[in-house]
Amino acid sequence: xxxxxxxxxxxxxxxxxxxxxxxxxxxxxxxxxxxxxxxxxxxxxxxxxxxxxxxxxxxxxxxxxxxxxxxxxxxxxxxxxxxxxxxxxxxxxxxxxxxxxxxxxxxxxxxxxxxxxxxxxxxxxxxxxxxxxxxxxxxxxxxxxxxxxxxxxxxxxxxxxxxxxxxxxxxxxxxxxxxxxxxxxxxxxxxxxxxxxxxxxxxxxxxxxxxxxxxxxxxxxxxxxxxxxxxxxxxxxxxxxxxxxxxxxxxxxxxxxxxxxxxxxxxxxxxxxxxxxxxxxxxxxxxxxxxxxxxxxxxxxxxxxxxxxxxxxxxxxxxxxxxxxxxxxxxxxxxxxxxxxxxxxxxxxxxxxxxxxxxxxxxxxxxxxxxxxxxxxxxxxxxxxxxxxxxxxxxxxxxxxxxxxxxxxxxxxxxxxxxxxxxxxxxxxxxxxxxx
Amino acid sequence: xxxxxxxxxxxxxxxxxxxxxxxxxxxxxxxxxxxxxxxxxxxxxxxxxxxxxxxxxxxxxxxxxxxxxxxxxxxxxxxxxxxxxxxxxxxxxxxxxxxxxxxxxxxxxxxxxxxxxxxxxxxxxxxxxxxxxxxxxxxxxxxxxxxxxxxxxxxxxxxxxxxxxxxxxxxxxxxxxxxxxxxxxxxxxxxxxxxxxxxxxxxxxxxxxxxxxxxxxxxxxxxxxxxxxxxxxxxxxxxxxxxxxxxxxxxxxxxxxxxxxxxxxxxxxxxxxx
Numbered sequence: 229x230x231x232x233x234x235x236x237x238x239x240x241x242x243x244x245x246x247x248x249x250x251x252x253x254x255x256x257x258x259x260x261x262x263x264x265x266x267x268x269x270x271x272x273x274x275x276x277x278x279x280x281x282x283x284x285x286x287x288x289x290x291x292x293x294x295x296x297x298x299x300x301x302x303x304x305x306x307x308x309x310x311x312x313x314x315x316x317x318x319x320x321x322x323x324x325x326x327x328x329x330x331x332x333x334x335x336x337x338x339x340x341x342x343x344x345x346x347x348x349x350x351x352x353x354x355x356x357x358x359x360x361x362x363x364x365x366x367x368x369x370x371x372x373x374x375x376x377x378x379x380x381x382x383x384x385x386x387x388x389x390x391x392x393x394x395x396x397x398x399x400x401x402x403x404x405x406x407x408x409x410x411x412x413x414x415x416x417x418x419x420x421x422x423x424x425x426x427x428x429x430x431x432x433x434x435x436x437x438x439x440x441x442x443x444x445x446x447x448x449x450x451x452x453x454x455x456x457x458x459x460x461x462x463x464x465x466x467x468x469x470x471x472x473x474x475x476x477x478x479x480x481x482x483x484x485x486x487x488x489x490x491x492x493x494x495x496x497x498x499x500x501x502x503x504x505x506x507x508x509x510x511x512x513x514x515x516x517x518x519x520x521x522x523x524x525x526x527x528x529x530x531x532x533x534x535x536x537x538x539x540x541x542x543x544x545x546x547x548x549x550x551x552x553x554x555x556x557x558x559x560x561x562x563x564x565x566x567x568x569x570x571x572x573x574x575x576x577x578x579x580x581x582x583x584x585x586x587x588x589x590x591x592x593x594x595x596x597x598x599x600x601x602x603x604x605x606x607x608x609x610x611x612x613x614x615x616x617x618x619x620x621x622x623x624x625x626x627x628x629x630x631x632x633x634x635x636x637x638x639x640x641x642x643x644x645x646x647x648x649x650x651x652x653x654x655x656x657x658x659x660x661x662x663x664x
Numbered sequence: 665x666x667x668x669x670x671x672x673x674x675x676x677x678x679x680x681x682x683x684x685x686x687x688x689x690x691x692x693x694x695x696x697x698x699x700x701x702x703x704x705x706x707x708x709x710x711x712x713x714x715x716x717x718x719x720x721x722x723x724x725x726x727x728x729x730x731x732x733x734x735x736x737x738x739x740x741x742x743x744x745x746x747x748x749x750x751x752x753x754x755x756x757x758x759x760x761x762x763x764x765x766x767x768x769x770x771x772x773x774x775x776x777x778x779x780x781x782x783x784x785x786x787x788x789x790x791x792x793x794x795x796x797x798x799x800x801x802x803x804x805x806x807x808x809x810x811x812x813x814x815x816x817x818x819x820x821x822x823x824x825x826x827x828x829x830x831x832x833x834x835x836x837x838x839x840x841x842x843x844x845x846x847x848x849x850x851x852x853x854x855x856x857x858x859x860x861x862x863x864x865x866x867x868x869x870x871x872x873x874x875x876x877x878x879x880x881x882x883x884x885x886x887x888x889x890x891x892x893x894x895x896x897x898x899x900x901x902x903x904x905x906x907x908x909x910x911x912x913x914x915x916x917x918x919x920x921x922x923x924x925x926x927x928x929x930x931x932x933x934x935x936x937x938x
Contacts, residue, residue, distance in 0.1 A: 254882055259897040264727060283883045286728075286894035291878060298879070302787070304794050306882045416898075471899055476707040491899060501704060501901075 251541045252281040253308035256296055258289050260528065262361050262568045263311065265558065266549055272557055273548045280541045289416075293622075296533075300325045303535040308542040312357060312531050314348040314600065318617045320531070321351040327532045327539055328354040332547040340552065340572045342592070345527050348600045348611075357529035358550035361491065362570025364594035365424060365523045366587075367511040368478065368496055369485040370504060373397050373404065383590075387428065387453065387514040387522070390485065394461035397484035406461030408483035409454070412470035413633035415625025420524055420614040421487070422632060423625075426450040428515045428522035432604040433616050433653070438662035440653035442628075442646045451642045455635055467637035479503060487513060487522070490594055493587035494565060510590040512597065518605045524614035525598035527570065570595055624656045692914065699908040703901035720908035724895065730912055733891035737916075739802055740877070740887050741870035744809035745863050751810070752817040753859070757847050759818075760825035761833060771822065774815040782875045793880055800882045808880065809870045817866055824858030825851065861927045864920070871917045888913035 257263045263286070270282050285307070287295060296310045300320065312320070320326050332338065338346070338355060345362040349355055367390070369381055377400045379393050394406030410421040423433070431446035441447060458466050461484075463477060471488060475495055478486045479502040486492070499505040513523035530546045532539060548554060555575055558567045564584035567575065569591060575581050576592045585591075603613040610616045615625065628649045635645035657663045698706050699721070700714035724730070759767045789808070790799075798804025828851065836850040852859065874889040881890055892913050895906045921928065 256882075259894055259900075259902065261897075261900050267727075285882045285886075287878075287890075288893050288896035289898040291893055295879065298786070298790060302791060302794060304790070304799060306799055472707065472897075472901055476704065476901060479704060480708065489899065495900070 250279050250281050251538055252283055253536075253538050253541050253545060254283040254285060254306065255309040255311075255530075255545070256285045256287065256292060256307045257311040258292055258528070259286050260361075262566075263528070265562065265566065266360070266554075266568075269554075269557060269561065273545060276548070277541075277544055280544065282545070300533045300535070305533075305535045305537065307533060308536045308538045309545055310531050310533060311360070311528055313529065314525065314527050315612065315615045315617060315621070317349050317357045317529065317531065318351055318611055319619055321354075321356040325534055326356045327534055327536070327543075328356055329358055329532070329543065329546060330354070331540070331543050332358065333544075333551075336547055336551060337574075340574050342571060342573055342595055344525055344595050344598055344600070345571060348525055348527060349529055357527075357531035358546050359527040359529045359571040360550055361568035362525075362527035362595060363489045363491045364513075364525055364570070364591065364598050365421070365488055366490055366493075366513050366590055366594045367485055367487050368493060368508055369511065370397075370404075370481075370483075370507050371509045372507045373401060373484045374509075376400060381509065381511050384512045384521075385514050387516055390487075390514045391453070391457050391461075394457060394485060398461040401484070404481070405463040405477065405483050407457065407485045407487070408463055408469065408474040408477050409458060409466070409487055410470055410474065411458065411462075411466040411633055411636045412468055412473070413626065413629040414470070415615065415622055415629060417470045417629060418633055418636075419625045419629040420526075422450065422454065422629075424513070424524040424614040425454065425522040427520045427604050427613065428513070428518065429453070430516070430518045430520075430605040432606055432608050434608060434610065434657070434662075436607055436609050438609060438657050440650050440657060442650040442653060447646055447649075448642065451632060451635065451646060455642055458636055467633045489526070490587065490591040491569060493591065494569070494585070497587065498565075510587045512590065512594060520603070520605050521594075521597055523594050523598055525595060525600055526614070618660075618662075620656050620660045624653060627652045627656075692918075695907045695910050695914075698904055699911045701904050701907075703904045706903035706907065707901055720904040721912075723905055724908045724912065728891055728894065728909075730891065733886060733888045733913075734916070736802065736885055737871055737887035737889075737913075740805055740809055740885070741867045743802070743806040744813065744870045745866040747806060747810040748814050748817045748866055749859065749863060752814060752821050752862075753852065754847060755818050756821035756825050757851060759822050760828075761830055771819065774818060778815055786879065789876075790880070799880060800884050800886075802885045805877060805880055805885050805887075808876050809873055812873065812876065813866050813869050816869070817862055820862040820865070821855070821858065824855050824862070827858075828854055857927065857930060860924075861930055864924050864928050868917055868921060 267284050274280065274282065292311065296307060296312065298304065299306045317326070341359060342362060345359045346355060349357045349359060367385070374381055374393070377393070377396045379396065381393070382389065390407070396406070397404060398406035410418045412418055426447060429446050429450040431444065431450050432441050435441055463469065463482065471492070474483065474486055474488060475492055477483050478496050481504045493510060496502050496508050497505050513521045515521045530549055532542045532546065536542055550571065552572060552574060555567045555572065559580070564581045567581065569575070569585070576588055582588050598613050600611050600613050610618060615621055631640070631645040631648050631652070634640045635642050697712060697714050700716050700718070702715060702717055702719065705711065705715055759771065793799045793804055832854070833846055833850060836846050841850060872889070877887050877889045878893055892906065892909045895902055895909045
């Protein structure tokens with residue numbers, strides 16, 4: 229009895245001592261399906277790393293952005309791992325706010341990360357954030373409606389074809405909108421779509437000397453085309469529609485086409501939520517023959533702030549969450565269709581994934597066709613496909629987004645919106661010291 | 665004739681009151697209704713008849729530890745209220761019974777701090793919290809909530825205390841009561857209804873405060889406002905889950921408000937009609 233008590237006491241003491249040494253890392257993230265799934269699967273990580281405990285902070289996207297920016301700029305040290313996007317990484321890495329991810333483990337296989345995504349998360353050849361899931365944008369369309377209207381969607385359509393098809397679908401099906409596009413104001417909402425679209429029309433935010441370009445004909449062509457198309461074939465109240473609103477419309481069978489994030493493919497093809505799951509097909513984002521398509525590139529990624537005291541534990545976690553083994557873990561627990569997409573080349577070579585995700589090839593082709601370092605037809609001094617990777621862009625992008633959203637709603641003309649955008653951009657660039 | 669007009673006026677006023685009350689309550693009602701819809705139903709458009717599904721509540725419970733956030737909300741709102749009363753009762757006593765030439769100015773200045781947008785002082789406050797180690801601490805947030813609501817608490821108590829005849833306090837003084845004895849044994853018991861309604865209102869204000877509670881916490885001190893905020897999704901439908909989380913977050917304070925509505929109304933209208 230005494231021996232048993234002694235053994236039990238020793239075990240308890242060692243457990244207590246061990247618990248006392250466990251390191252807790254705090255991870256800030258957004259409430260996306262893939263992120264929530266990761267939280268549910270963290271037992272796998274803590275079993276393999278019993279000396280590390282995880283604290284999750286899930287925040288609304290804009291609050292998350294504000295919180296992590298405040299924390300990192302003031303070296304608050306509240307977070308050890310942050311979920312950030314391709315917009316923040318180049319800016320923060322240059323400020324030396326992020327740790328380079330050079331200790332992700334021997335079996336991490338960083339070379340397997342899709343090159344376009346890795347490029348968007350690297351500065352001077354060093355990876356500063358590991359992609360958790362990546363996306364581009366493409367066309368999701370209704371095969372049945374195209375067939376009914378006698379249309380055939382090419383794999384790589386032009387904007388003229390898309391506009392013609394949208395108007396015809398609307399004419400043939402009065403209850404269905406020919407096309408659903410983002411209209412809600414915001415640098416990450418309508419301006420993500422419109423900036424990517426403008427690239428395919430030959431437009432750019434700034435010339436090589438940071439002079440705003442909204443007074444150029446390319447922007448006029450882009451915005452006029454968008455407003456006319458949405459007026460003729462878009463949903464009513466489109467200036468309030470963002471990703472989620474268009475997702476709901478498409479799932480309810482109210483859109484002939486929807487051009488948006490490639491991750492939406494798993495939502496619209498899921499029969500549990502979508503009434504048109506078996507009628508959806510995919511095509512590349514449209515172009516105008518100038519050499520650039522209207523698709524973007526984005527990756528929700530895990531980064532480690534330079535101020536963390538727990539860098540080793542944080543790197544272990546980032547390595548686990550963005551590894552090939554994690555993709556296998558999700559596949560074994562939730563099926564291949566639920567694996568976070570758009571990060572690793574090997575996933576797209578996996579026959580099981582290709583079978584479970586019919587949109588896999590088109591997603592990869594879309595991601596590969598976006599180049600954040602050369603996003604436009606004409607040369608630009610900035611990085612970023614659907615954004616300009618400068619600190620001023622969040623505010624300026626939202627201001628311009630409000631102007632363009634007002635033009636879509638009919639509250640101002642396209643010419644007025646562009647003139648005001650040019651004025652706002654000129655003021656912001658002058659204030660920022662980019663131009664005199 | 666005059667009687668008929670009065671009855672008509674009363675009926676109109678009653679109907680108007682019900683309409684206004686319904687308009688004010690409707691957003692809460694619609695949030696509760698939406699919480700019993702599926703995500704697709706929730707975003708489909710205006711609909712007052714939910715399918716009655718509980719899937720959002722199940723999902724919300726599975727994703728977050730509600731009781732941890734709830735406990736923090738209770739600690740922060742009750743703690744900040746007790747602290748605010750401890751500071752405000754002597755302050756209001758002083759202003760009500762020993763006013764100086766500057767009392768009105770001080771009261772107005774206190775109120776004017778409520779007119780400043782909170783975001784204007786976000787960075788200084790954040791840095792103070794960082795340097796004093798108060799980030800994500802219940803103590804820090806309790807102090808913050810106390811300071812935010814202190815002007816309203818002082819104003820309410822001041823209004824109450826002004827209604828109490830000063831002669832009663834003078835009599836206590838003549839009977840040899842000390843300063844604290846006067847406040848504690850004479851003033852406080854007489855002002856219990858006013859203090860109670862101030863306390864209730866302050867608890868509600870602290871419970872609903874979202875700007876600072878979201879920005880100064882991460883995990884340990886995060887209250888129900890942070891719990892609600894975590895259910896908004898940039899890519900994926902979330903209205904039903906957000907509504908379920910909101911319903912769970914407001915339920916305790918709604919129930920408390922329901923049971924204490926008489927005291928609350930009295931507190932808010934005290935001194936309004938003389």
